[in-house]
Amino acid sequence: MSLRFALCLSAMMALPVAAQDRLPPAPYAYQQLKDPAQEARAKALMEGLRCLVCQGQSIADSDAPLAGDMRHEVRSKIAAGESPAEIKAWLVARYGNWVSYDPPFDSATALLWLGPLFFLGLGGWLAFGRFRRGGDAEEEGVA
Numbered sequence: 001m002s003l004r005f006a007l008c009l010s011a012m013m014a015l016p017v018a019a020q021d022r023l024p025p026a027p028y029a030y031q032q033l034k035d036p037a038q039e040a041r042a043k044a045l046m047e048g049l050r051c052l053v054c055q056g057q058s059i060a061d062s063d064a065p066l067a068g069d070m071r072h073e074v075r076s077k078i079a080a081g082e083s084p085a086e087i088k089a090w091l092v093a094r095y096g097n098w099v100s101y102d103p104p105f106d107s108a109t110a111l112l113w114l115g116p117l118f119f120l121g122l123g124g125w126l127a128f129g130r131f132r133r134g135g136d137a138e139e140e141g142v143a
């Protein structure tokens with residue numbers, strides 16, 4: 001009885017996964033806009049947006065279905081006359097700051113922006129202290 005229940009439960013859980021793969025891609029996922037100027041704006045925006053599945057690729061380079069849906073949204077909104085800034089703001093509101101390769105400076109990203117400056121200053125302070133002590137030791141040894 002429990003074996004049948006487990007098989008039935010696993011089959012029901014696998015159905016949504018199988019259904020997702022059968023969906024056709026969005027129309028503008030792999031099709032460019034007819035207007036070259038609009039496509040250039042869309043392409044520039046897509047190269048600045050991170051794929052949420054691949055995480056290391058832009059949505060312009062990714063073959064993930066979610067990236068295709070995002071490309072479709074970008075191209076559709078560009079074709080409708082929205083500006084790239086408006087589209088980026090919509091995507092950030094929907095997916096969070098992480099979708100952008102250039103996140104804004106706020107409390108959540110402060111360490112990301114200020115961390116390198118902190119470590120550069122710390123390294124300079126340590127190097128200055130090391131060189132200063134090294135010069136003092138040489139002078140004491142000579143005298």
